[in-house]
Amino acid sequence: MARAKILAPKGVSEYVPPRSRLFEFVRESLIAPARLAGYQLMELPVFEDTELFKRGVGESTDVVSKEMYTFTDRGDRSITLRPEGTAGAMRAVIEHGLDRAQLPVKIWYSGAYFRAERPQAGRYRQFYQVGIEAIGLDDPAIDAEVIAVADAGFKAIGLKRYRLEITSLGDAQSRAAHKVDLMKFISTLDLDEATSLRASINPLRLFDDKRDEMKLLMSKAPILMDYLSVTSRTHFESVKTYLDALGISYILNPRMVRGLDYYTGTTFEFVHELLGSQSGIGGGGRYDGLMHELGGQELSGIGFGLGVDRALLAAEAEGVITQERFVSDLFIIPLGDSAMIRALEIATDLRKVGKSVEIAFGDRGLKGAMKAADKSGARYVVVLGDEEMTSSVLQLKNMSSGIAISVTIASLADAL
Ligand code: HAM
Numbered sequence: 001m002a003r004a005k006i007l008a009p010k011g012v013s014e015y016v017p018p019r020s021r022l023f024e025f026v027r028e029s030l031i032a033p034a035r036l037a038g039y040q041l042m043e044l045p046v047f048e049d050t051e052l053f054k055r056g057v058g059e060s061t062d063v064v065s066k067e068m069y070t071f072t073d074r075g076d077r078s079i080t081l082r083p084e085g086t087a088g089a090m091r092a093v094i095e096h097g098l099d100r101a102q103l104p105v106k107i108w109y110s111g112a113y114f115r116a117e118r119p120q121a122g123r124y125r126q127f128y129q130v131g132i133e134a135i136g137l138d139d140p141a142i143d144a145e146v147i148a149v150a151d152a153g154f155k156a157i158g159l160k161r162y163r164l165e166i167t168s169l170g171d172a173q174s175r176a177a178h179k180v181d182l183m184k185f186i187s188t189l190d191l192d193e194a195t196s197l198r199a200s201i202n203p204l205r206l207f208d209d210k211r212d213e214m215k216l217l218m219s220k221a222p223i224l225m226d227y228l229s230v231t232s233r234t235h236f237e238s239v240k241t242y243l244d245a246l247g248i249s250y251i252l253n254p255r256m257v258r259g260l261d262y263y264t265g266t267t268f269e270f271v272h273e274l275l276g277s278q279s280g281i282g283g284g285g286r287y288d289g290l291m292h293e294l295g296g297q298e299l300s301g302i303g304f305g306l307g308v309d310r311a312l313l314a315a316e317a318e319g320v321i322t323q324e325r326f327v328s329d330l331f332i333i334p335l336g337d338s339a340m341i342r343a344l345e346i347a348t349d350l351r352k353v354g355k356s357v358e359i360a361f362g363d364r365g366l367k368g369a370m371k372a373a374d375k376s377g378a379r380y381v382v383v384l385g386d387e388e389m390t391s392s393v394l395q396l397k398n399m400s401s402g403i404a405i406s407v408t409i410a411s412l413a414d415a416l
Contacts, residue, residue: 011119012126021326030130033152039108050078056087058261060201081114094296103136122278133303144242158320165253168236178227208257225254262287274317282306331378
């Protein structure tokens with residue numbers, strides 16, 4: 001009797017062929033601009049001490065209060081699967097003393113993140129991010145560069161229908177001034193217990209309440225943008241000037257609330273038009289108190305996290321990437337044993353010069369092999385029989401036009 005199948009846990013995103021090729025392309029497109037800007041890889045554990053996220057991300061956030069995968073390990077330690085990358089990156093910067101060297105510390109990372117959210121299209125319990133962090137300098141030009149690196153990633157995928165929203169959450173002084181008036185305003189509202197508790201931990205969180213009645217109430221609340229200190233305002237003006245100079249357009253969204261508590265100063269989100277409710281394809285900002293909160297020195301930082309899953313959905317929605325881009329250059333059909341040896345040699349040589357080559361395995365006859373070639377989508381096909389082996393001349397067939405040309409084995413790479 002057949003055994004019952006075991007399925008993936010609910011709500012995880014996973015990528016298998018052929019779609020995994022598109023995923024790979026999207027992830028690589030998002031990483032490449034960071035490398036070009038001098039960011040260096042950090043490969044970190046997917047689980048950390050739970051305290052890291054409680055302190056780093058903030059207990060008032062949904063991410064920490066409702067969505068963490070937390071468990072006790074065999075040594076009775078509280079462990080959490082990382083819900084985001086910044087806290088772990090900062091932990092590693094402090095632990096390895098990277099902040100004692102040249103500043104800014106510029107790192108990138110890519111991997112799986114875990115949030116126990118209600119699964120839906122574009123919202124998963126295991127999802128993928130590419131992120132960067134630039135730690136140690138307040139220079140507004142870094143804010144602009146970080147945003148530009150994210151934007152370049154989305155452009156490299158070919159995305160067009162997204163917008164960039166930016167705001168400033170100000171420095172401690174700005175937020176303190178705003179908090180006084182915001183708390184005054186909140187005290188006039190009739191809130192349920194859970195909401196009051198969140199407000200007492202971080203009143204800004206109420207701007208992020210998804211309920212319509214709360215949205216209406218909060219539409220009259222004082223906004224932080226009106227309380228920016230001179231330093232914060234000047235910094236933000238410079239960021240905008242740099243973005244203008246780079247030709248990166250943006251929309252000011254003073255009501256933006258990010259789902260993580262560490263943000264200060266410049267804060268931003270990339271929103272895609274075609275993704276419905278899960279439209280945030282990336283976001284980030286400054287986090288001037290985080291390093292100190294995690295036991296390090298008082299250094300500022302800024303970074304982003306881009307959603308690889310959502311960027312892929314966006315690319316598919318825009319129709320900008322298709323499988324045709326990722327097919328092999330050549331499919332070789334060897335007829336017989338000695339032809340197989342030759343085919344393996346040719347394939348090895350061509351791969352050395354960067355051509356992608358597949359071989360028809362399994363001795364399925366010419367007809368079966370042609371079918372396999374067709375299915376693979378390869379651009380060109382050659383048949384390698386006795387005649388071709390003797391003459392060293394092949395018929396290189398273009399699979400989309402059906403036209404074949406004669407080429408010698410030695411000139412195959414050039415012909416491709
Ligand atoms: P975040 O906005 O929470 O920021 O996540 C960044 C991106 O990850 C989102 O814009 C979204 O595309 C994707 N994402 C988040 N949750 C899910 C989910 N459940 N399913 C699919 N995609 C998701 C951060 O995580 C910060 N660490 C970014 C950052 C870095 N800020 C400063 N440095």
